[in-house]
Amino acid sequence: MLSVLIFLPLLVCCVLLVLPRGLPDRRCVQVWIATAAVELALVAYLWAAFDPGGGIQAEERVRWIPGAGVGYHVGVDGLSLPLVALTCLVFLAAAVYSLRETRRVRAYVCLFLFLQTVSVGLFVALDLILFFVFFDLSIVGMFFVIAGWGHGERARAAALTFFLYTFVGSLALLLGFIGLFLAATPHTFDIVDLTRENPLAGRGTYAGLVLLAIGVGLAVKTPTVPFHTWLPPAHSEAPAAGSAVLAGILLKMGAYGFVRIAMPLLPGSWRRYALVVVVVGAVSVVYGALVALAQTDLKRMVAYTSVNHMGYIVLAVGAAGTLAGSDAQARSLAVTGAVVQMVSHGLITGALFLLTGVLYARGRTYAIDAYAGVAAHAPRFAALTFAAAFASLGIPGFSGFIAEFQIFTGSLGQQTVATAVALTGILLTAALFLRALRSMLLGAPRLPEAASAGGFADLARHEAWSAGPLMAVALAIGVAPRWLLDVVEPAGRAVVGLVAR
Amino acid sequence: MNQDVAALLPEVSLAAAAVLGLLAGSWLPRRRQWLVAVLAAAACAVGLAATGIAMARGTEQGVFAEVFAVDTATGAGRLTVLGALLLVIGLSVETVRGHPRESEYWVLLLLTGAGTLALVGANDLLMLFAAYLLSSLPAYALAGFAKDPRGTEAALKYYLLGALLGTAMLAGTALLYGGGRGTLYRELREALPGAPFAVVALGLVGVLAGLLFKAGGVPAHFWVPDVAQGAPAPVAAYVTTLPKVGALVAGYRLLHQALPGSDVDWPLLLAVLAAATMTLGNLAAFFQTDVRRLLAYSAVSQVGYLLMALAVATRSDLAQRGLLFYLAAYAATNLGAFAVVTELPRARTLEGYRGLAGRHPGLAAVLVVCLLGLVGTPPTGVFLGKLEIFSAAVDGGYTWLAVLAVANTVASLFYYLRWLGQVFARTGPAPAGTQAALGRWAAGTAYTAAAVSLALGLAAGAVLPFATGPLLP
Structure with missing residues (x-):
């Protein structure tokens, strides 16, 4: 079942590659949409059959390279299932959005199908090397998306920066994995076995170094300050669907790594260095928001709010490692909040990037001051953008509020100062979104030259049906979050229990 | 004394095919000289089959007074060398077809291949030196095969450096023989701990000099870029791949079998050599514009990673497996990249690959994989392979080396991506003539090599056991 979920897009990708050249572009995208829809249906089935209290489910374990301690081990639990579902949803949205893509469509579709396999595979991987394989391939896939379909020559430079930067991270991660592998007896890369064995318990400096390597690797991908500098250029040069996938899914890989690998496998060092994690998280929150405030380019601004939003996650997982001054309930609230924030950020920022793509398609620029009064031309676009921006700044009723509320409640007791500092991030994001919305959507209509001839057309159907459903799910989580929290909470408690041992 | 010639079937079949090919080539008309290529391929196939049978039966033995070991490392090395030789034959077809000296080319290739196989199994210092000569001398001739100024210069450089370091190797052999009262590794292992430190140290450095020359490691790497650039492309593919396999397996065996108890701190020496090789190779590759020079320096840096396994030869159980597997994977991957270079003989610079993805998507895919x-x-x-070798380095106490290797890996990404960036550039593609394809054989070899490179990773579970097993004592 899970293997089908992982490899179906790759299979479709291979079929598309061997089909004759005459295949119409639109048909390729339709195949992609159909595949993404099937994937979503499979996840829905998986979710329906999922028993929240049952630990890891739908497990598959096959010997792959037994000599090297590497196995093909996949499974879902309350941490990974929401992210797998998010992946399928965001890819479906990206597919629908790309219906009008005209540039080398087949290669484009194949790359995204490949990326979907990689993303789903990463979230269900229960073997460190399998995780690493997907982690690295996600970099390769996204490199080609940015370099091939980005905005011109600058995109190539941005793609190169992205590749080099995240590749450094992935290799640091690999070193950490090797450290874990060598410490275990018998040597193994299996996450479940390593979690049970806790091989680095009481190994002081060695364990600290392993955590440093893994932490840096994941922090680059998340990204947190000071490893975030690859993110804004990558986003501003990537095509809209690529940005949505990059922000919605690929960033989660780093954050997910903290709860899946760093916390359960290195509980002792995690507790010892939790304060460092908390500080990095709080700094990311404030710094990301402040730099976003200074942007004049809408897409870069949204990219920096990602740094801000991912900072909350890092803050929460750090707080979950601080035992003093907290009870298990608060810590598990923080972890649950972190996972919900991953989902929420994926939905909302994915939608925001798609909407930014709509803006660029009309006006050929992301500059905030090039637009004014867009709401008069395009009421539906404006409404959806308002909703996404408000959701992003954490207004109650959307998923962001649920996530951030849990994060702050869960972290305040043990990390009061850092949490208080991080709270200012909410104010800053509110300010920057309101400022951007006011100047772009309201006021006397003014459009950049590229758009003024044809006016600013409102959302086309494929645009509305890509960003719209993402926001609808964010709203559903915000209004009635139990169906998600029921799945995440037991897993959050389990992680907290593992960290505290 | 075991004199079982059948145990040496792979070596014998290559040597016999060389002799037969030389005779046949003297009488065959020029348009039929391809028969010698068929003979060469058949010899490789026989060798592969014999190796497979020997490995399946698990007959480990030392033959001819133990100077040649047939064990796991020999088996894995033979599979790699013979498989890679088949790929080299495949990618050479168009380049030498109809050449006045076509059969000579195949004969030289077979002889140097046989020498490489002998390096892999050498269990004795004199055997090692004989194998060194047998694998080197035909390679000098191959480097100058085209008889053009660049090729001649490359061959001369290759030869001079080889002769110099060969002498050093012979002197080192003499010193170790003097210190250990024997040339067999087994005898050396017992006698060397009691020998004077300076004799062992100097002797080891001398022997390593020859092996580093073969492998293309710093400081004996100067020939690599010149030969890769000046020699015909298939020869460049050969010299950057196969001699490495022979030299590094030979070096591993020497260090692991002859010097485990020596008080010379050779692990540190090897670690420093590895660090210097990977770093210098990478730095030099950074701004190369000629694809063959770029690949040559990349080959140098790869030797650095491989030398890590030698540094921890006796300190980690993962070293041997990592080395053998890495060599096999590296051979397939490097030959794949060189096969594309051979297939596009007019595209000599990175600029020449601009827009390749539009014109030859298959070759572009091979380049991506390789x-x-x-x-x-x-x-x-x-x-x-890298995972295993990095693990071995950390396991053997050389974490700093693993960290440096990781840093180098990141640095290497830069120049490989520069190349790929040109391949996938959409604006201003290189003129069509620059990217004229050579023929089916080189292209087919490129696809095969890329597929093997991928398969080795995906099916590593089935391959890795071939590299796991003790060396012959």
Whole structure:
């Protein structure tokens, strides 16, 4: 079942590659949409059959390279299932959005199908090397998306920066994995076995170094300050669907790594260095928001709010490692909040990037001051953008509020100062979104030259049906979050229990 | 004394095919000289089959007074060398077809291949030196095969450096023989701990000099870029791949079998050599514009990673497996990249590859697999090789070396991506003439090599056991 979920897009990708050249572009995208829809249906089935209290489910374990301690081990639990579902949803949205893509469509579709396999595979991987394989391939896939379909020559430079930067991270991660592998007896890369064995318990400096390597690797991908500098250029040069996938899914890989690998496998060092994690998280929150405030380019601004939003996650997982001054309930609230924030950020920022793509398609620029009064031309676009921006700044009723509320409640007791500092991030994001919305959507209509001839057309159907459903799910989580929290909470408690041992 | 010639069937079949090919080539008309190529391929196939049978039966033995070991390392090395030789034959077809000296080319290739096989199994210092000569001398001739100024210069440089370091190797052999009262590794292992420190140290450095020359490691790497650039492309593919396999397996065996108890701190020496090789190779590759020079320096840096396994030869159980697997994966991946270079003989610079993806998507895909493979991107074979070798280095107490290797891997990404960037550039593609394809054989070899490179990673579970097993004592 899970293997089908992982490899179906790759299979479709291979079929598309061997089909004759005459295949119409639109048909390729339709195949992609159909595949993404099937994937979503499979996840829905998986979710329906999922028993929240049952630990890891739908497990598959096959010997792959037994000599090297590497196995093909996949499974879902309350941490990974929401992210797998998010992946399928965001890819479906990206597919629908790309219906009008005209540039080398087949290669484009194949790359995204490949990326979907990689993303789903990463979230269900229960073997460190399998995780690493997907982690690295996600970099390769996204490199080609940015370099091939980005905005011109600058995109190539941005793609190169992205590749080099995240590749450094992935290799640091690999070193950490090797450290874990060598410490275990018998040597193994299996996450479940390593979690049970806790091989680095009481190994002081060695364990600290392993955590440093893994932490840096994941922090680059998340990204947190000071490893975030690859993110804004990558986003501003990537095509809209690529940005949505990059922000919605690929960033989660780093954050997910903290709860899946760093916390359960290195509980002792995690507790010892939790304060460092908390500080990095709080700094990311404030710094990301402040730099976003200074942007004049809408897409870069949204990219920096990602740094801000991912900072909350890092803050929460750090707080979950601080035992003093907290009870298990608060810590598990923080972890649950972190996972919900991953989902929420994926939905909302994915939608925001798609909407930014709509803006660029009309006006050929992301500059905030090039637009004014867009709401008069395009009421539906404006409404959806308002909703996404408000959701992003954490207004109650959307998923962001649920996530951030849990994060702050869960972290305040043990990390009061850092949490208080991080709270200012909410104010800053509110300010920057309101400022951007006011100047772009309201006021006397003014459009950049590229758009003024044809006016600013409102959302086309494929645009509305890509960003719209993402926001609808964010709203559903915000209004009635139990169906998600029921799945995440037991897993959050389990992680907290593992960290505290 | 075991004199079982059948145990040496792979070596014998290559040598016999060389002799037969030389005779046949003297009488065959020029348009029929391709028969010698068929003979060469058949010899490789026989060798592969014999190796497979020997490995399946698990007959480990030392033959001819133990000077030649037939064990796991020999078996894995033979598979790699013979498989790679088949690929080299495949990618040479168009380049030498109809050449006045076509049969000579195949004969030289077979002889140097046989020498490489002898290096892999050498269990004795004199055997090692004889294998060194047998694998080197035909390679000098191959480097100058085209008889053009560049090729001649390359061959001369290759020869002079080889002669110099060969002498050093012979002197080192003499010193070790003097210190250990024997040339067999087994005898040396017992006698060398009691020998004077300076004699062992100097002797080891001398022997290593020859092996480093073969492998293309710093400081004996100066010939690599010149030969890769000046020699015909298939020869460049050969010299950057196969001699490495022979030299590094030979070096591993020497260090592991003859010097485990010596008080010379050779692990540190090897670690420093590894660090210097990977770093200098990478730095030099950074701004190369000629693809063959770029690949040559990349080959140098790869030797650095491989030398890590030698540094921890006796300190980690993972070293041997990592080395043998990495060599196999590297051979397939490097030959894949060189096969593309051979297939596009007029595209000599990175600029010449501009827009290749539009014109030859298949070759572009091969380059993606092979260049990212050389970086160590999963799921190619080199990734697993790197994983094993890095693990071995950490396990053997050389974490700093593993960290340096990781840093170098990142640096190497830069120049491989520069190349790939040109391949996938959409504006201003290189003129069509620059990217004229040579023929089916080189292209087919490129596809095969890329597929093997991927398969080695995906099916590593089935391959890795072939590299796991003790060396013959």
